Amino acid sequence: MPGQAKVAAEALLTVAEMARADSAAIAAGTPGIALMEAAGRAAAVAIARRWRPCPVTVLCGPGNNGGDGYVIARWLERAGWPVSVASLIDRSHLAGDAAHHAAAWTGEIGRMGPASVAGAGLVVDAIFGAGLSRPVAGIAAATLEAAAAAGIPIVAVDVPSGVDGDNGRLRGQVSAAALTVTFFRRKPGHLLEPGRSMCGQVVVADIGIPAAVLDGIGPSAWANGPGLWGSARRRRGPGDHKYRFGHAVVVGGGRLTGAARLAGHAAARAGAGLVTVAAPDAALASYAAQPAALLLAAEAEIPALLADPRRNAWLLGPGGGAGAALRDQVLAVLAAGRGVVLDADALTVFAGRPADLFRAISGPAILTPHEGEFARLFPAQGERLTRARGAAATSGAVVVLKGTDTIVAAPDGRVAINENAPPWLATAGTGDVLAGLSVGLLAQGMPAFEAAAMAVWLHGAAATACGEGLIADDLPAAIPAILAAL
Ligand SMILES: NC(=O)C1=CN([C@@H]2O[C@H](COP(=O)(O)OP(=O)(O)OC[C@H]3O[C@@H](n4cnc5c(N)ncnc54)[C@H](O)[C@@H]3O)[C@@H](O)[C@H]2O)[C@@H](O)CC1
Ligand SMILES: Nc1ncnc2c1ncn2[C@@H]1O[C@H](COP(=O)(O)OP(=O)(O)O)[C@@H](O)[C@H]1O
Ligand SMILES: [K+]
Structure with missing residues (x-):
């Protein structure tokens, strides 16, 4: 093909x-x-x-x-x-x-x-x-x-x-x-x-x-690569229009606005038809610095956005601020049945009460914890592969356990192990970009496991292309060349 x-x-x-x-x-x-x-x-x-x-x-x-x-x-x-x-x-x-x-x-x-x-x-x-x-x-x-x-x-x-x-x-x-x-x-x-x-x-x-x-x-583990998710990837044809490629919503915070801006940019680069960043009024001015292609919405509009099924994939957490308000937002998005990517603070807000989160997950969901965030929600003893698989089975979400050997685990036991991430990804904000790529692919209708695996792979490939000295801002712009070569 x-x-x-x-x-x-x-x-x-x-x-x-x-x-x-x-x-x-x-x-x-x-x-x-x-x-x-x-x-x-x-x-x-x-x-x-x-x-x-x-x-x-x-x-x-x-x-x-x-x-x-x-x-x-x-x-x-x-x-x-x-x-x-x-x-x-x-x-x-x-x-x-x-x-x-x-x-x-x-x-x-x-x-x-x-x-x-x-x-x-x-x-x-x-x-x-x-x-x-x-x-x-x-x-x-x-x-x-x-x-x-x-x-x-x-x-x-x-x-x-x-x-x-x-x-x-x-x-x-x-x-x-x-x-x-x-x-x-x-x-x-x-x-x-x-x-x-x-x-x-x-x-x-x-x-x-x-x-x-x-x-x-019937193996259940694969090296992460295009062979695993290439056929699930959405490609635009001549008759396509943006509404066929989903509308991702990134919920941003009031203070650390860079995180959601990076994520929104990455979601758009991953190919989402539209991307909206929703943020508190007081912070909207700083979100104006994001690429002009992104839409901006005030926090008060979130219930209306959520009522619209076309806003089909949501990212919460990057720069979100770990408070009860964020926890309520996560639960509201899950209750609405939207695809969801939870990162950073959106995971941390369920520390000590992870069952509240797991009970609410019923549709496509991707959790992207690093080891610290993982330990707040799941048992932290034992080796990573078994822990990642167990976490996916317990939560009902695809779990992306980040690191140099990022593991993408599905609730049904499938895992992809990533091997293309260079060490210079260990810099602030790269996790926000990964979460953005994930929601951008989820918005397009890719199944959660394939979306997460592809996001992790794109992330590593983009970082490799950028080389040492990378900052997180470089990653979204490096995505088109990687997609073109796929
Ligand atoms: N048809 C086959 O059987 C093929 C086997 N292959 C080779 O066979 C290997 C597996 O062979 P085996 O299953 O015999 O296993 P191994 O040769 O890896 O080792 C088994 C032996 O080592 C002992 N042992 C294990 N850990 C020990 C330790 N820490 N200290 C002391 N002794 C220890 C065990 O008691 C046993 O006697 C593969 O790794 C591969 O290299 C390849 O030749 C491909 C074909
Ligand atoms: N040594 C490393 N080698 C390769 N990739 C790494 C390494 N350390 C971290 N990463 C990757 O960098 C990203 C960092 O994400 P995260 O810890 O959430 O950072 P941030 O919150 O600052 O965005 C993850 O995708 C992780 O897999
Ligand atoms: K050996």
Whole structure:
């Protein structure tokens, strides 16, 4: 379809889902030994593409991750590399596919320890992968740490040992890799911090698992990108007019007027047909500084605006001032059944009484908390992915848990994990822009999950295009070029 995103959404597989993918491929006729051969070979190819031959130590663990290591050792040696292999356990204790490939390694196998990496130019971490079952400690940790301390680049097989593929949590002592080669599809832990920062560059190798196995698995997590929401995006055609693209209303505050101005500008840039910023009388003059394309309304007009179903998507919170008046406004908008984006103060006003908010949510709703705001409404213990999913299920809203690895979670369990946000987004006002993009897309009729995911992605892409030195005001103006390239 011309103009529509052509890329497929990139599914992320949990450790359990990846095991099902392996089993499905084996059941469809590719033996496990062949999958392991393909995995090790692909990793060796990825290494040889990036480094010149040098003494390499392959550190092999007790399971199939170690099995991949023996295949890597064989292929690198065949390519002329001086290869040493060091194992955590005696080869005789290996089982299954790993035992098969360890037996095919004709060189020596040393005992793993810090001395096994001495003199190496490269170290392969094939110690623990998807089978990580407890924190990494002892010899495995000490050996990887010795490599890291000596400045030897580490290539991780599947994940750096100790990174939990399901959520990016670090279990025990983890040494960062320069390159991680994983297979078939990435896992959430490759995108979520702190795991993401431990992976270095991530390469996904095709090992012969047919994409069709995904149909039987039904993944619920994706890397955020156009493949996920491109087909839900609204595009204008020759016969269109502005009323077909929704009317977003941004409720602004009386003092910090910049927040709602940024949000309103962003909503318009995201493509909303019309955008109204509604604000207290005393502040209207300062709102006049916003782009002339935005409409301005007095706070007293809000009930009338709310009675008009054409004003279909509302944003409350940015610069709102955390008082009872804002809480009442949020509840009134929700009661009217409008699409809603709640940010900042509009979340904080429900601290201590989150059930009041959750009860009121019945239609399309997006909450955009940073960690601090999140903790005022939801349990704050545990890792981010589970918390974001739980929050969406509890609230009935799409929850955008912001950060360097922003998570967009839907009440039905779907999640998108974002990876295009540069660190210079950590500056005042960028969250207001994100909320504005979200309401602008919601106004156009995109479903809440897709609208939120697209907003987060546009936000990251715009920030990347602006570069370091970015201020929030730069972001809305950078949106058209990003949309044009989609
Ligand atoms: N068909 C297959 O089975 C394929 C498997 N693949 C590889 O297989 C890996 C998964 O293999 P496994 O499920 O055998 O798991 P692992 O090889 O990751 O580790 C499992 C073993 O490590 C032990 N272990 C886990 N955490 C430990 C810790 N912190 N300290 C000490 N011991 C620990 C476990 O008791 C078990 O013996 C993937 O990560 C991938 O590298 C690939 O070869 C693709 C094909
Ligand atoms: N280190 C970082 N890397 C990438 N993105 C970041 C980082 N820190 C913050 N962000 C993003 O910047 C935005 C900040 O939003 P928020 O905290 O609400 O700020 P404000 O209230 O000042 O607008 C969010 O979209 C967040 O995901
Ligand atoms: K590993």
